Amino acid sequence: MTGPPLVVLVGPAGVGKSTVGRLLAERLGAGYRDTDDDVAAGRGRSIPEIFAEEGEAVFRDLERRAVRRALAGHGGVLALGGGAVVDAGTRALLAAHRVVYLTMGAGEAAGRVGGGAARPLLAADPLRRWSELMEARRDLYEEVATAVVPTDGRSPGEVAAAVLGALARVAP
Structure with a gap:
């Protein structure tokens, strides 16, 4: 399915994007794509390996390019990595799309982010680091969102049902 995504999901690590x-893709009869998966596949390494071997700056550049390609050519459900919204160019591109910001509180995050091994930015003290990242990114998620779903x-x-309900209230 080509064309713009039906919906773009954003939010912090562990929120369930x-x-x-x-689930949304299945219910909508559409394809699903995750830009973190695109970055990992393109490099032939996991996200933690890319961070460890090439650094965050290289990862963010790869992520920017993956998001740009996906926004231009994936007509299904698209999930972005938790930090994708940090890039101003990405936020500008998202303005033309239906974006749902999935939220969760710190209490919920405590049970979801666990050891953080698969999430390089959460590796040390996952809950504290998650809270810091949320504080830094909350306004950015809200800036790009056309709907917010707790x-x-x-x-x-x-959550998928709530997203579908939110999309029904947002102009295509």
């Missing part, structure tokens, strides 16, 4: 994105205390299916 991938899980909810796959995930606290909800199953992935309930």
Whole structure:
């Protein structure tokens, strides 16, 4: 499916963008794409390996390019990595799309981000680091969002249903 995405999911690490994105894609009869997966596949290494071997700056450049390609050519459900919104160019591109910001509180995050091994920016003291990243990025998520859907205390299916409800209220 080409064309612009039906919906773009943004939010912090652990909020469920991938899980909810796959459910949404299934319910919408569309494809699912995750830009973190695109970056990892393009480099033939995991995100933690890219961070460790090439650094965050290289990862962010790869991420910017992956987001640009996906926004231009993926007509399904698109999930962005938690830090993608840090880039002003990415935020500008997102202005033309339906973007749902999935939120969760620190209490919920404590149970979801765990050891952080798969999330390089959360490797040391995951909950403290998650809270710091949220504080730095919250306004950016809100800036790009056309809808906000809380995930606290909800199953992935309930979140997907809430996203579909939010999309029904947002002009295409």
